[in-house]
Amino acid sequence: MRVLLTGSSGWLGRYLAPRLHAEGHTVIGLDVAPGPHTRIIGSVADRTLVDRTFDDHGIDAVVHAGALHKPYIVRYPRQAFIDVNTSGTLNLLEAAVAANASRFVFTSTTSLMISTAIREARGDTAVWIDEDMAPLEPRNIYGITKLSAEHICRLIHAEHGMPIVILRTSRFFPEDDDTHRALSGENMKANELLHRRLTVEDAVEAHVVALARAPEIGFGTFIVSAPTPFTRTDVADLKRDAPAVIARLYPDARELYARVGWSLPASIDRIYDAGLADRVLGFRCQTDFAEVLRALREGRTSPVAHDPSYVSPKESH
Numbered sequence: 001m002r003v004l005l006t007g008s009s010g011w012l013g014r015y016l017a018p019r020l021h022a023e024g025h026t027v028i029g030l031d032v033a034p035g036p037h038t039r040i041i042g043s044v045a046d047r048t049l050v051d052r053t054f055d056d057h058g059i060d061a062v063v064h065a066g067a068l069h070k071p072y073i074v075r076y077p078r079q080a081f082i083d084v085n086t087s088g089t090l091n092l093l094e095a096a097v098a099a100n101a102s103r104f105v106f107t108s109t110t111s112l113m114i115s116t117a118i119r120e121a122r123g124d125t126a127v128w129i130d131e132d133m134a135p136l137e138p139r140n141i142y143g144i145t146k147l148s149a150e151h152i153c154r155l156i157h158a159e160h161g162m163p164i165v166i167l168r169t170s171r172f173f174p175e176d177d178d179t180h181r182a183l184s185g186e187n188m189k190a191n192e193l194l195h196r197r198l199t200v201e202d203a204v205e206a207h208v209v210a211l212a213r214a215p216e217i218g219f220g221t222f223i224v225s226a227p228t229p230f231t232r233t234d235v236a237d238l239k240r241d242a243p244a245v246i247a248r249l250y251p252d253a254r255e256l257y258a259r260v261g262w263s264l265p266a267s268i269d270r271i272y273d274a275g276l277a278d279r280v281l282g283f284r285c286q287t288d289f290a291e292v293l294r295a296l297r298e299g300r301t302s303p304v305a306h307d308p309s310y311v312s313p314k315e316s317h
Contacts, residue, residue, distance in 0.1 A: 001102070002026045003211070004059045006044055006092070007066030009035025009313040011174060012107065015204045016065065023208060028057045031066060033313035044088030047095075054099045062096050063207055064089060065107040069312075070142040078141045085145035086152070093156045103163045103214035105207055106153050110170045110196070110223060110272055112136060112143035121269035125235040126195075130273040131168075131221055150221065163214040165281070167206055170225035170272050171197045174307040187262040189304040193226045193289040194246070195271040199304055202226070202285040209283040222277040226288045230271055238268040250289070256296040 003020055007013045008029025017037035020027045029038040030053060042049040044066055053059065068076060068084045089106065096104050110129070115137040118127050138144045150166055157164045171192060176185040189197060198206075206224045229249050230238060237245050243264045246253050257264055278284045287303045295302055 001061045001211075002028065002058050003061045003063055004028050004030060004053060004057070004092075005037070005063045005065065006030050007064075007107070008038045009033045010066065011310070011312070012065050012172070012200060012203055012207075013037060015200050016063065016207055019204050019208055020063070020211075023212075025061075028053065028059065031313070035313055043084060044092055045083040047091045050088075050091045050095050051098075054095045054101075059096070059099055060101050061103050061105075061211060062092055062101060063105045063107070063211060064092055065207070067107070067146070068142070070111060070140065073140055073142060081141045081145045085142070086148045089149035090152050093152060093162075097156060097160045097162060101162065103165075103211060104153070104156075105210045105214060106149065106164065106166045107207070108146050108150055108166050108168045108221075109143070110168045110225065112138045112147040112150070113168070114143070114270070115139055118270055121239075121267070123269075124239060126238040126268050127270045128232050128235055128273060129223070129270055131223060131276050154219065157219040161218075163217065164219050165210040165214045165217055166221040167210055168221065168223045169198065169203055169206070170223070172200045172203045173310075174200070174305045175310040176308045183263060185308055186302055186304070186306045187257075189306055190262065190289070190292045190302055191265045193287070193292055193304065194265070195228050195230065195268055196225065197304070198224060198226045198285050199287045202287055205286070206277070206281075206283050209281060213281060217281065220280060222281050222283075223272050223274050224277055224283070224285070225272040225274045226285045227274060227278070228271050229289060230268075235271070238271070240267070242266060242268045250293060252297075253293060256293055260296065 003025045009031035017027050030040040031038045068081050116139045153164045
């Protein structure tokens with residue numbers, strides 16, 4: 001297929017473009033910043049550019065991975081998030097319909113499921129998060145615009161029947177967390193594989209599977225995150241004493257962590273359940289917390305990419 005990949009110069013795009021090539025697709029990369037996989041420099045907010053891209057390149061499938069992300073909230077006005085994340089998605093969807101595209105994959109985010117109450121961990125138990133959680137109350141303009149884009153995807157599918165798969169990915173960024181600094185970046189990322197992270201390699205594979213299966217699925221929204229070892233019966237204990245729950249499941253975790261000076265999470269406030277993606281989409285992340293422990297036992301580097309110096313090409317070009 002001739003696949004339009006937005007965000008082709010970004011962290012996901014740099015891994016996803018060659019993987020799509022390997023699947024036999026012709027990839028037309030679009031990004032505001034130059035990159036090795038980007039043919040077209042520009043924004044999805046530019047409707048003229050989007051329409052011309054479809055016309056010039058015979059696009060018959062879209063993977064929309066480009067977006068303004070949460071860390072940019074302090075540097076960009078809210079209108080920029082609306083223009084890129086919401087209006088830009090509408091531009092792509094309408095152009096895809098006009099071109100009779102066969103499918104559309106939208107990279108969304110689990111962030112839109114996190115209310116202020118969840119973010120501040122106000123409850124007495126960890127929050128179990130799956131696709132049935134409601135109401136959704138995004139806490140910032142990033143989440144609001146991504147949720148709005150999801151609603152537009154649903155509308156376009158209902159009106160035109162175009163197969164659309166929405167992937168609500170959890171964290172896979174390589175840089176340090178912009179709000180939490182208590183632990184090293186490597187330590188935090190390892191901990192997050194328990195409940196709110198996946199590797200960029202698994203994020204790539206989820207998109208490859210979604211692109212292949214979109215016509216069969218028709219329309220679907222899926223959380224994509226490393227499989228959690230926890231169950232719903234653990235939510236109270238995880239909030240109160242997460243190391244005790246982890247020790248029950250992984251008896252040597254504390255010792256392995258101690259060898260490298262890491263700390264287990266004292267408390268866990270949310271768990272993303274990616275079970276629906278496993279059951280319906282047919283995708284399951286290959287890297288989980290157990291793989292981190294295997295790497296520690298064998299003296300290998302962590303399977304989770306960590307680059308505290310990473311800067312988005314959009315910000316550096």
